[in-house]
Amino acid sequence: MYKQITTALLGICTYGAVMAQSTTPNTIIDGWDVLMKKCEQKNPNFRADLYEQNKQIEQKADAYMQTNTANKTTAVKEVPIVFHIVLNQSQINQLGGTSGIAERIQSQIDVLNKDFNAANTDSFLIPTAFKPLYGNMGIKFSLAHKAPDGSYSPGYEIITTTKSGFDIQSGTAGTGYYCSDAKFTSSGGADAWDTKKYINVWILSITPMGVGGVGTPPPYPAYGGTSMFPWNEQGIAISYMAFGKRTNGSQFFPLQAAIAGRTLVHEMGHFFNLFHPFGMSTMDNKTCTDDDGVTDTPLESAPTQSICPSFPLLDTCSKTFPGVMYMNHMDYSADTCRTMFSKGQAARVNVELASGGYRDQLGSDPGLIYWWSSSIENVAANNEVSVYPNPATNACTINCNDVVAKRIDIINNLGQVVHTIIPAANETILHADLGNLAKGVYIIKCTFAETTTTTKLMHY
Ligand SMILES: [Zn+2]
Numbered sequence: 001m002y003k004q005i006t007t008a009l010l011g012i013c014t015y016g017a018v019m020a021q022s023t024t025p026n027t028i029i030d031g032w033d034v035l036m037k038k039c040e041q042k043n044p045n046f047r048a049d050l051y052e053q054n055k056q057i058e059q060k061a062d063a064y065m066q067t068n069t070a071n072k073t074t075a076v077k078e079v080p081i082v083f084h085i086v087l088n089q090s091q092i093n094q095l096g097g098t099s100g101i102a103e104r105i106q107s108q109i110d111v112l113n114k115d116f117n118a119a120n121t122d123s124f125l126i127p128t129a130f131k132p133l134y135g136n137m138g139i140k141f142s143l144a145h146k147a148p149d150g151s152y153s154p155g156y157e158i159i160t161t162t163k164s165g166f167d168i169q170s171g172t173a174g175t176g177y178y179c180s181d182a183k184f185t186s187s188g189g190a191d192a193w194d195t196k197k198y199i200n201v202w203i204l205s206i207t208p209m210g211v212g213g214v215g216t217p218p219p220y221p222a223y224g225g226t227s228m229f230p231w232n233e234q235g236i237a238i239s240y241m242a243f244g245k246r247t248n249g250s251q252f253f254p255l256q257a258a259i260a261g262r263t264l265v266h267e268m269g270h271f272f273n274l275f276h277p278f279g280m281s282t283m284d285n286k287t288c289t290d291d292d293g294v295t296d297t298p299l300e301s302a303p304t305q306s307i308c309p310s311f312p313l314l315d316t317c318s319k320t321f322p323g324v325m326y327m328n329h330m331d332y333s334a335d336t337c338r339t340m341f342s343k344g345q346a347a348r349v350n351v352e353l354a355s356g357g358y359r360d361q362l363g364s365d366p367g368l369i370y371w372w373s374s375s376i377e378n379v380a381a382n383n384e385v386s387v388y389p390n391p392a393t394n395a396c397t398i399n400c401n402d403v404v405a406k407r408i409d410i411i412n413n414l415g416q417v418v419h420t421i422i423p424a425a426n427e428t429i430l431h432a433d434l435g436n437l438a439k440g441v442y443i444i445k446c447t448f449a450e451t452t453t454t455t456k457l458m459h460y
Helices: 008-015 017-022 031-042 046-067 089-094 097-115 121-125 262-271 343-353
Strands: 002-004 077-087 139-143 156-160 199-204 211-215 236-239 386-388 395-399 407-411 417-421 429-433 440-447 452-459
Touching: 031 046, 046 343, 077 089, 077 097, 089 097, 089 156, 097 139, 097 156, 097 262, 199 262, 211 262, 236 262, 386 452, 407 429, 417 429
Parallel strands: 077 139, 077 156, 077 199, 199 236
Antiparallel strands: 002 211, 211 236, 386 395, 395 429, 407 417, 407 440, 440 452
16 A cells, blocks of 8 residues: 555666665565555454455446446546645755745646546557556546635645654554654644545655655455544655656655656555555465456566566466556556556546545535635625526526626636626526636626626636
C-alpha cells in the first residue's frame, strides 16, 4: 500500500558505481507487506475475505465493462482534491517556497488529469500489444476552492511544522500508521477535510527515507474496515521528494525514479482500491496465485523496480508474449516508464465512484470546487423566478412566472455583469447560453417594473 522508491539503478547514472554496489533492486522493501501483515493481525480470515471481496468487485467491474465497451463512455466525473502541505521551513524552501509549492501542485494536478484520462503525451510508448487495453478512468481532479468552513481556499494549505518528518508506521495520533500524525492538527499535521467528499493529499517528509507515498484503500471489511482505515485518515500521504512533475533531474533529490509526478498517480490507484499487478500481498508472487482482481492485467511474479525494462518482459507468471504489463501505473517501474492504466482497472475504479461504491460521494457537490462568496451563498431561491437546470452545464432556462422582466443580468461572484438578456414583449421564459462563461456560481438578477429578484445559479 505504500511504495518504496529505490534510488538504486538511477544511482548508477547519478552517483556512480559505489552507490550501485550498496543497493540493488532485490533489497528494496515495500510497505505492502507491512500493510498486509497488519491487516492479517486484525482479521485472521484476511486472505480469504480479500479474495472474496475482490471476486465481487471484479464481477461488478466486468459488468461495467459490458456497458462501457468502447473505453470510457460515461461522463467525466469531477472531484475536489485538497493538498495539505505539512513541512518544516527548510523543506518548504527546498520546494521553492510558496510559489514553488503552487507550481508543484499545478504540475501534479496536470499529471493526474492526463494519466486518469488516457491523455498522457507519452502514451505512444505503450506497446502495440497492450494499446487496446489502454484505459480511461474519466476522472477530472480539480482543486477544492471551498474549505469545510465555507471560506475560499486555493485548494491547498501550508502548515509549517517543526518536525523533520512523519514516520510511516509509528505515529501517536489516530491509527499510528500511514503517517497518521500528519493527518491531525493535534499532532503537528493538518486535519482531513470531509474525506467522503474531498480527496485529501498530505505532502510531507516521510520516514524512513525512500518511501514515496502511501494511499489508504477504501475501508472494506476485508481490510479491517474503519478500524484499520478510519474515514478521518482516508487519503494519501506523498513524500515531498516525489511530489509533482520536475523537468530537471537535479531539481530535487534523491527520488529520481519518481520525477514525473506518478507516485501520486500510483497511490491514487490504491485509494480507488487498485492492487499491484503482481498480486495482493507479496513482493514475490512465486506461485503466480496472487492476482489484482483485474481481468486484463497479466499475472506478474514480482514488481519491476524503478527501472524501465525492454519490451517484452517475460517472467515465470507471464511466460509468453506480450509478457507482463510493467508500464502499468500500479507496477513499480520508473515514473518515466509507467504510461497506462488498463480498461479493467478503469472499470474497477468507476465501480467505486458509482452509486454504492466507497467513493461515490466524491464530486457530489460541485460547490466544493467552485467557491462563491457568502453574500452569494445567502441568496435564496424565490418564487418569482425559477432557473433550471441548476446546476447547469451549457445553458439554462429562466422562467419569470408569466411576468415580463425589463432585463435579466447574469453576475459573477466579483459582482460583474457578464451577460444581459433583454426579453421581448410577452417573453417570460428565456434561454441563457452559458457556454462562454467560466465555471462557477452566478447570480441571476431579474429587474421587473417594480421589483428585483436574485437567484443563484451554479454553472459547472
Ligand atoms: Zn503500491
